[in-house]
Amino acid sequence: MISKEQLAQLRAETPACSEVLHFDNAGASLMPKPVTDYLHDYLRTEAHYGGYRTQAMRHEESEAFYSAAAKLLNCHSDEIAFCESATRAWDLVFYAFNFKPGDRVLTSLADYGSNFVAYQQQAKRLGVEIVIVPNDASGAVDVQQLQGLIDERVKLISISHIPTGGGLINPAQKIGDIAKAANIPYLLDACQSIGQLNVDVEAIGCDMACGTGRKYLRGPRGTGLLYVRKHWIDKLEPPMLDQHAADLIDAQSYRLRSDARRFEAWEQNVPGKGALAIAMNYAHEIGMVKIEQRIRALATDLRQQLNAIDGVRVMDEGHEQCGLVTFHCEPQSRSQCDAYAIKQALAQRDIHVSVSEGSGSLVNFQHRGIQRLVRASVHYFNTDDEVRRFADTIAQVIAVDSA
Ligand SMILES: Cc1ncc(COP(=O)(O)O)c(C=O)c1O
Incomplete structure (x- = not known):
């Protein structure tokens, strides 16, 4: 208590x-004071030394983002990527799936609107079928119905842990048990739950999860995170790459990073990243x-x-x-x-x-x-x-x- x-x-x-x-x-x-103090201080340093020298001088503070997120979600630091929002984090992993016509994605009625836009775009482009799992009598995802929909066509289970417009918590862990048993990747939109619930990706059994800084984590705007389980990182090529996500070898070839940072961009909100690390550690300490x-x-x-x-x-x-x-x-x-x-x-x-x-x-x-x-x-x-x-x-x- x-x-x-x-x-x-x-x-x-x-x-x-x-x-x-x-x-x-x-x-x-x-945002709590340690987070706003950090931002003020960082910007003062940037105003004096410029962005690059400041980043070099205070490198460890933004690097602390990965260990802070890993501690909070019970995963490894190299399974974490920094993104500008939950939506972008979700998109980066969702669009990395090479769906074939007739493949199915199982989702929920209460999924976030942006996710539905992406489902429809990929349905149009790739012929993937989006199947909405019916709710149970309480309004949450019906896990029995979800179980009944599992077959070889299902290539992804994608569920919002907490919908944006209501107080329900979907049975994320039971869904994780089904996904694990069927060996189907499981993407959890944890935008409203990270910082609010004890989101443990091991216990839940999700393979990917996204979160945002500004909501229950009490971090700054324009910050977010992506978790991708190690097993899946090298199987997923992000839809967009840059020279941070991949090493350019010569005019014909590049090599993707082996950690979750392959989902990141080179240019980042560095003060926001350090501040989100502070916000996550703050939550962890409480x-x-x-x-x-x-x-x-x-x-x-x-x-x-x-x-x-x-x-x-x-x-x-x-x-x-x-x-x-x-x-x-x-x-x-x-x-x-x-x-x-x-x-x-x-x-x-x-x-x-x-x-x-x-x-x-x-x-x-x-x-x-x-x-x-x-x-x-x-x-x-x-x-x-x-x-x-x-x-x-x-x-x-x-x-x-x-x-
Ligand atoms: C369930 C859920 N998913 C995704 C988002 C999008 O988060 P962001 O604005 O950080 O992209 C929200 C925002 O309200 C949300 O409630």
Whole structure:
């Protein structure tokens, strides 16, 4: 458990906590002071010495990114690549598969919108068939149905651990067991789960995973990571290469790197990389088990308190739920109950949430007949008091709206 004293310390290291109520951690969280201090300091050094000399002088700090990610995910440093976002990390590995016509990719209804765009592009280009595994009654991926779909045509299982627009946690480990038994590569979109849940790639059994810096890891924007299991690295040639990903030997030949950095580009957000290393070590020091427990407890309370308000409906699915809490206010036909109106009313009170709508959740929302939801996403540095204040504010906003 995170003690009261530790929580006070963590909040002190997140100075904005005293000014705003930040429930948008699934959008972009608040960076802790060690991360912002690092960025300020690094940029000051760059302003003085220039980018290249600074990088040479502070090389170990950006290199620490690989060991920090490996420690957090329980893998090896050479299985990690630095990318600018979760989407780009995911793309780099997805587009590395040489699918043949009739090959199948199994995915979920709640997969991220950008992933669906990529599925459709590769279906068009290569004739790969995208098969959506039905949900179980709770709204999570139905593992029995997934098992039933396994045959020699399936060349990839690609699942979002936590969807962008809801609180459910997909049964990543059970899916990993099926993938392992069938010897099918398993790509996990862990964009919302890394930094929120104790994501252990060994325990889950995924072969590739992507994450982003700015959300639950509390790192800077424009940073992300890719994990690729050693066994798969030399079987996957990234869709784009440069002279960092491969050594140019002569005018006719090149040699690919043997580690996961073959998925990287030469030019990188070096300050962001060092800062993300700090953010990951920060999370590791608090302890991912403790972080996960606290987030899940806060979110459970938030769901209960929101559900107790007349006119509020929590919409999260799944047996297992996480820190993303989605809801709408009724009657939705009234403009004041619109998710954007609620977001704006909250912003006027320095309370931050997102609205889930559009392509990110499109397939899932179309399936459920939903247009948009308010998404309040809690982190370990949030408090019981904030949960209460948030629920009270929603009740007030609705009361004002219906007056
Ligand atoms: C499940 C999921 N996957 C992928 C992404 C994309 O992450 P990024 O914006 O870092 O590319 C998001 C962003 O919200 C997400 O929620």
